[in-house]
Amino acid sequence: MQERKVLTELQINDRLLWPVLQTPSWWWPAVILASLVLGGGVTAVTLMVTLGLGVTGLNRPVFWGFMIVNFVFWVGISHAGVMISSILRLCQAEWRRPVTRAAEVLTVFSLATAALFPLIHMGRLWRFYWVFPYDFDRMLWPNVRSPLIWDPSAIFTYLTGASLFVFMALLPDMAILRDRTTGWKHTMYSITSLGWRGNPRQFKLQFILGILLSGLILPVFVSVHSIVSWDFAVSLVPAWHATVFAPYFVIGAVHSGVSGVVTMMVVLRTAFKWQDYITPDHFDALGRLLIAVATAWLYFFMLDVLFAIYGGETKEIAVMNQRIFSWPWGFFFFLIVVLGYIIPVGAWMFRSVRRNIMWMFFLSIIVNMSMWLERLWLIIPGLQNKERLTFNWSTYQPGIIEIMLVFSSFGLVCLGLLIFSKFFPLIPVWEEKEGQLFQAEIKIGNRTVPAIIRE
C-alpha cells in the first residue's frame, strides 16, 4: 500500500468515531428515504397476507419468481463480507483493515434480508414454526431429505457466525465508545463491551479469535450458497439439474458480493469523508480480486451452458434455446455476459480504472445488476415449460407486489447499515491503530520503501 498517512490514536478516534458521536447532516434524510422504501415492502407483504399469494405473478407452473431471485441475490451479497474479512485476515493482508467491518456488517444485514424472503414467500407466514420439530403429537416432521430444510440450517449457522464475528471484533471499539460517552450511551457501551480493558491477553485472544473464526466460517460460507444452489440442482427441472451449480453459485455470490462491497466502500468514503482510510489502493486490490473472481464465474457459467447442450436431452436444449435465443431471456443473457464480465473485466484490466473511485462505483453497480438478472435467468425459464402437459406451460409476469419487495429489500439493507453506523464505527478503530503501529519504512539507497512489521 503506497498511500499512507501517519495518524495519532486521537486522530484515528476522532475521524472514525465522528458519525457515531455526532450525526451527519445527510443521515436523517437517508434514514427517512430508506424507511419509505422499506415501508413499500411492508405494505406489499401486508397486501399479500390479506389478499393471498394470487396478487403476485406466481402461478402454475412458475411458483418461484422474484422473491426467490431476491433470496438468492441477497445470500450472494452476504458472501463477500466474510470472504473478504476471513481470507484477508488469514493471509494477513494489511489492506483489509478499513474494509472488514463494513463488509461483515453488510453480510449480516443482507443475510437477514435474504432469510425474510422464504418466509414472505410462504404466504401464510404465521405458520413458519411448523418447520421445527417440536410438537410430537402433530406427527409432522420436517423432511430432512429436502434441501429446503438444509437451507435454514445453513443460513442460521452463517448468520450466527457472522453476527458473532462482528460483535466480538467490536469489543475494543465499544470500549473506546464507552470511554468517550456519557449517560445512557455510556451504560449501553459499558454493557456491550463486556468490561473490555485491553490487556495483552485480551488482544492476543482477539487475534486468535479472528484466525479461528475465519477458518471456521470460510467452510460455512462455501456451504451456504452451495446449499441454496441445491434447492434448484437436486430437482429434475430442466436446466436446473446440473452438478456445477454449487461452485457456480458460490463464485457468483463472491462476484456480486465483492462488487457490493466496492459500492459500499465508495459510499462510506464519500459520506463519512474517510479518504485517509479508504484509498484508491483498496479499490485497486479489490479490482484485481474481481478480475480473478469474474473469470472463474465465467468459466463455471460456460460449463453450465455447454454441458446443457452437450447432453442432448430435448428439454434441456429447449430451455437453453429459450434462454439464449428468445425474448426477453436472450436479451438478459446478453446483458449478463456483457455487464457481468466483458465491460467490467475489460475495464478492470486498466490500473487507472481500478484506482478511479467513480468508475469502480459504476462498474460495481452494473455487475450487481447483471448478477440479479442472472438469478432471474437461471430460475424462471426452466419452470415455464417443465410440465409434461403443454397446456400448463406459461410465462411469468411479475406483479407490482414483487417489484416493491425487490426495492424494499435494498431499503432494508440500507436502513440496517445506517442504524448500525449510528451506534458503531464502520471501520474498525482498533485495527486501524494496529495498522499504524505495523507501518514501517525501509531505506534502500535513495528510495524509501513502505514496509510492514510482522511479529
Next chain:
Amino acid sequence: MTAHTAQAGHAEHTGPHHVNPRPNLPEGPAALTKDVAERFAHPRLGALLVISGLMFLGGIAGVVMRISGGYEDRAAWGFYAAIFAWVLSTGCSAPILSVATRLTKGYWRKPLVRMTELFTVSTILLVLLFIPLMPAIPSVASHVSFWMTPASTPLEGGPQWALLLGVLGLMVCGLGLLYTSARADKAAIAEQSGGAAAAGGWGGTPNQWKVMRQGITYLGSFYLMFLIFVHLLVSIELAITLVPGWRDPIFPAFHAITGLQAGLATLIIMLAVMKRLGGYDQYLGLDQFWNPAKLLMAFTMLWFYFWWSAFIIFWYGRTPAEVGVLLATEFGPYLTPFVIGFVLNFVAPLLLLVWNPIRVSFNGPVVASVLIVIGNFFDRWRIYGGAFGVNPLGGHELPLDRIPMTRIPDLADLLVLLGALGGMVFFYLIASRIIPPISLWEVKEGQLLTRVQTLLRNTVTVIGKPE
C-alpha cells in the same frame, strides 16, 4: 505513532510465533551467488538420477508393449490414460504455485519459486505420453461427442488435435516461463566464473528486469489458462464423453482442482528431497513447508467439496443415466480404487493437516503430500479405468448390465506407471542441473526488502512492500 524506519539490522529473530523470512543465508548478493553457484556446480542426488533414468527407460519399454497390443481393446488403455492424467495432475500442475504466489506476493515463496517452475519440464513428459494415446481416443462419430457436430459431418480428429495443441501450448508456456525466470540467475552464475561476457547479454538493466517481470506474469497467466484448458479437454474427451449419460459440468473443475492439490503435494515432496538430500537445507525453512501446507489443507477440503457437489446431485436425482455413471466410476467395480483415493486424498490428509503441530512442521506436510500423490493416482484410475472400459459407446445412458469390469493392470501398465514416476523425477533432476534450483534474484530481492529490528522489547521483522 510514527512509522518505523529500519536500517540494516541483522539481529537473530526469536519471536514466539515465528517464522523467519531471513533464514541463515549468506549475506549480500555476491555471497549468495557464490553459495548457489557452488551447490549448482556440485549437484547431489546422483543415485536418484540414475534410478529414475532407469525407471524412465522401463517406461518406454512399457509404452512399446502397450502399443504393440493394439488399439482394438480400448479398455487396455484405461490405465495408461489414468497415468497420463496423473502426470498432468502432479508434475504439470505444480508450477501453479509459482504463478499463484507471485500474484499474492507471499514473501515465503522466494526460495521455492524456481523449484516449482522446474516442474514445467514435466510437460515434455506429458507430450511424450500423449502421442501414443491419441489413437485410443474413439472416433467422434461413435458416441455423443462434445464437438456437437452433425452426425453427417463429424469432426474426426478434433479431440486429438485439440488435446495435442493444448499439451503443446502448455509445454511452450511452461518452458518459456522457466527460461524467462532463470535467465538472470544463469547470467549471474556464469558471470561469476566467466566474467561479464559469459552473462550472455543480460546486464540487469531496469528495462531488462521490467521486461522479465512482465514476461513471467504473462507466461505464468498463460500457463494457468492452458493448464485449466488441458484439464477440461482431458476430463471431457477421455472420460465424460466415453460414458453414455455422463452429464457432469463440474467434472472438469473437479479434475483441475484435484490436479492443483496433487501438484502442490508433488512440490512439497520435492522440497523435502531437495532439503534433505539435495543440499538446499539452508534455503528451505519451516515457512516453505508451513505455508504450502495451509494451501494443501484448503485444497484438500476443496477436493471433497467438488466431489460432493457432483455426488449429491447424482444421488438425489437417481436418473438411470446418473446411476450408471456412479456405478461405472465409483461404486461399482472400481469401488476399491475409489475408496483408496477418497481416504488418501481427503480423509487422511485432512485429519493430519488440521492439527497445528503436524501442519507447522517439516515432516507433517510431506507425509500428507505422499498420501495425496498416491491417492490422486487411484482417483484417476477409477475415472479413466471405468470410462475406457465402457463398450460399446453411444446412447444417452449406460445400461446396468454394461457396467465395465475392473481391469487389473498388466506388466505394460506397471512399467508405464514406473516410467512416468521415474520420468518426472528424471526430467526434474536433469533440469535442476541446467537451471539453478534457487531463484537467486528473488532471494536477493527478499534480503534487500527484509530487516530484523527491535520494537520496544520485542524483535520483529520488517518486510518491504515496494508494490
Next chain:
Amino acid sequence: MAITTVLGVYREPENVADAVSRLRQAGFGDNEFDILSGTPYPEGSFGEKVQAHRLYLWPLIGALIGFSIALLITAGTQLSFPMVTGGKPILAIPPMLIIMYEGTMLGAILFTVIGVIFESRLPRFSLGVYDARITQGYIGVIVACPQEKLGHTEQLLRESGADDIKKESGR
C-alpha cells in the same frame, strides 16, 4: 493482606517497557501486573509474558456437541416419521451429513466465542481502577501490590515516567 491496585498512566511506550523492567526487578511476578492499551502491541513489546490459554479445546468441544445434536435431530426426525420420499432411504445419510456439518460448525463457532470471552476473563462487571485516556493513546500499567509495597510501587512508576497514578484499595 490488603492488596491495592495501582494504575500508572503513560504517554510513551518506551516508558512502559521501562516500568515493566523495574517491576520485575522489584520482585513482582507476571500475574501481579498487567498492561492496558487501546492498541494491540506485538506480543512481548513491553517485556510482558502472556499466560497460556486453552482456547483450542473450546471449538473441539463445541464441534462434538453440535455434531451430536445435529445427528439426533436428523436421525430422530427421519425415524419418527418414516416415510419414503423421492426413493431415498429412511435414514438418508447424505442429507444428514449436510445438516450435521452445519450443526458441527455452529457448535464450534459458538463455543469458540464463549471460549474467547471466558479466556479473556470477560464479562467484567466492574472496570476497577481504569483511565479513559487508555483508549486515546495512553498506556496503563496496573499493579496489584500489597500495602507495604505501595509507596515503593508508586515511586517506581513515577520514576519510569508515569503521567498519572491512580489507586484503588482492594481485598
